[in-house]
Amino acid sequence: MEKQLIPILRFPDFQGKWEKVIISQIANKITDGTHDTPKPIKEGIPFLTAIHVKDGKIDFDNCYYLSEEEHNKIFKRCNPEYGDLLMVNIGAGTATSAMVNVNYEFSLKNVALIKPNKTKIYPSFFAQVQRKNSDRLRHQISSGGAQPFLSLKAIGKLKLNIPSFPEQQKIASFLSDIDDKITKLTKKKTLLEQYKKGIMQKIFNQELRFKDDNGNEFPKWSKNKIGNVFSSFKGKGIPKGDVISGGVNKCVLYGELYTTYNEVINKVVSSTNSEDGLKSQKGDLLIPSSTTTTGIDLANVTALNFDDVLLGGDIIVMRGKKEINNIFYAYYLSNYKKHQIASRAQGITIVHIYFNSIKDLEIDIPVIEEQTKVANFLSDIDVKIEALNTKIENSKAFKKGLLQKMFV
Numbered sequence: 001m002e003k004q005l006i007p008i009l010r011f012p013d014f015q016g017k018w019e020k021v022i023i024s025q026i027a028n029k030i031t032d033g034t035h036d037t038p039k040p041i042k043e044g045i046p047f048l049t050a051i052h053v054k055d056g057k058i059d060f061d062n063c064y065y066l067s068e069e070e071h072n073k074i075f076k077r078c079n080p081e082y083g084d085l086l087m088v089n090i091g092a093g094t095a096t097s098a099m100v101n102v103n104y105e106f107s108l109k110n111v112a113l114i115k116p117n118k119t120k121i122y123p124s125f126f127a128q129v130q131r132k133n134s135d136r137l138r139h140q141i142s143s144g145g146a147q148p149f150l151s152l153k154a155i156g157k158l159k160l161n162i163p164s165f166p167e168q169q170k171i172a173s174f175l176s177d178i179d180d181k182i183t184k185l186t187k188k189k190t191l192l193e194q195y196k197k198g199i200m201q202k203i204f205n206q207e208l209r210f211k212d213d214n215g216n217e218f219p220k221w222s223k224n225k226i227g228n229v230f231s232s233f234k235g236k237g238i239p240k241g242d243v244i245s246g247g248v249n250k251c252v253l254y255g256e257l258y259t260t261y262n263e264v265i266n267k268v269v270s271s272t273n274s275e276d277g278l279k280s281q282k283g284d285l286l287i288p289s290s291t292t293t294t295g296i297d298l299a300n301v302t303a304l305n306f307d308d309v310l311l312g313g314d315i316i317v318m319r320g321k322k323e324i325n326n327i328f329y330a331y332y333l334s335n336y337k338k339h340q341i342a343s344r345a346q347g348i349t350i351v352h353i354y355f356n357s358i359k360d361l362e363i364d365i366p367v368i369e370e371q372t373k374v375a376n377f378l379s380d381i382d383v384k385i386e387a388l389n390t391k392i393e394n395s396k397a398f399k400k401g402l403l404q405k406m407f408v
Contacts, residue, residue, distance in 0.1 A: 005161055009405035011174075014167045018408050024156035026126070029115040032089060032152060033108025034074045040064035045071040046106035050088040050096075053111055056131055056179060058086065058098050066107060074107035083123035085114040085130060087155065094148035095137040099127035112155055125168035128175050129160050132403045161408045171406060178399045182392060189388040196381045197335070203374055204336035204364070210373040218370040227359030230285070230318040236277035237313030247271030251310040252280075257288045257302050263330040264303045264379060272310060278317065280309040283326045285318040285333070290352050295345025298353040299338040303330035316355050323368050327375035337363065 005018040024030065033048075040047060044065035052059040066074075080086065080100050087097040089112040116126050137158070141148045162168060202208040212218060238251055250268040252261075260269060265286075284304045291297045303326040311317055320326070333341065344357040366374070 005408050007406050007408050011170050018161040018163045020161055023158045026117055026121040027114050028117050030152050030156050031078050032112045033078045038066055038070045049109045050091050050093050053086050053088050053096055053098050056098050071107045078108055078113050080113055085127055087112045089150040094150055095134040097130045122168040122172055125172040182395045185388055185392045192385050200335050210370055219367055221364045221366045223362050224365050226361050231321055232355035233317040235311035235313050235315035238272055242272045242274045243270055247273045249310050253312040254288045254314040257300050261302050263334050264327055268309055277310045280304050280311055282307050285326050287316040289316050290314045290350055295342035295351055298345050299341040301330050301333040303327045325371035325375045328371035331378050
């Protein structure tokens with residue numbers, strides 16, 4: 001039996017079935033940018049490739065530029081305008097789409113351009129429905145193992161279901177409001193992250209100093225070598241099969257120091273029933289000791305303030321020989337000393353960092369009271385960043401739920 005083309009969730013003013021169409025029926029033109037590789041210049045007319053088309057966003061901030069002559073050659077055939085849809089049609093990002101929302105000229109490479117017939121489909125509704133379909137479409141064309149590719153003919157045959165034009169407008173307006181909220185939250189988060197980065201530089205450069213509770217200056221920072229301040233231990237490998245949900249022991253795996261945790265572990269996410277290995281002590285600092293990328297990825301230092309957490313293999317564990325604030329040093333080493341730590345990594349295919357390689361690195365030693373003030377200040381910023389991130393993720397989840405119910 002044919003599926004009823006009626007959405008589960010609908011605005012009360014509308015009823016009746018949606019219509020099945022293919023893109024070629026609602027588009028005035030389907031084309032793509034150049035397949036050549038024109039030489040970019042420092043300033044000129046924006047030139048976008050597949051990497052500049054994100055989900056619902058076009059990245060003009062990091063685009064290339066072409067001379068007017070080169071641009072005009074491409075623009076004659078492929079002339080993006082406000083309301084058109086861009087769709088990546090080759091490579092890993094194939095099917096990713098975004099609506100053009102600028103009124104100035106730019107040119108394209110390896111990106112398809114779809115000019116909607118604005119009497120049949122509302123441009124921002126078209127963008128929303130194609131964004132919704134992109135993951136499924138990408139999965140379908142990637143299943144063969146070859147590089148994903150969508151020909152212009154194949155794009156023209158892509159199916160979509162559309163309601164009446166007024167309902168398209170209503171849906172698009174509603175979803176655009178959610179997108180605007182996500183964009184504003186994301187911008188706010190980015191600005192706060194930039195503020196954190198800048199303020200850390202000033203703190204660790206000692207341009208900005210904290211005062212004690214009585215308003216007095218703290219003593220001048222002393223200096224020492226990492227090996228004189230910290231002792232080193234090594235984690236022990238935890239087999240993947242031993243990592244289970246609800247295990248008796250919490251554990252940290254070295255890969256999570258890249259993917260899951262930032263400077264401070266506020267909640268340990270993994271667990272195991274294994275009892276064998278090195279267990280954490282409150283105040284530990286954790287550093288991943290190997291990667292297949294570059295040394296800069298090893299310069300991630302994470303503070304752990306939980307006892308008895310099993311620490312996986314390929315983790316360097318540093319413990320203070322005297323009283324230190326490990327959160328202060330997680331921020332300090334991960335940011336201010338990042339490149340110096342990375343420069344001591346060794347290897348080509350697999351890159352390693354060893355405690356012996358960094359133990360002679362000179363670091364600053366504020367008094368413990370100032371360490372704590374700095375740690376608390378930076379942690380408060382991270383709490384605000386995480387709160388914004390939660391709002392962003394909740395908004396995205398809310399929209400995703402709506403898309404499942406508002407489209408057919």
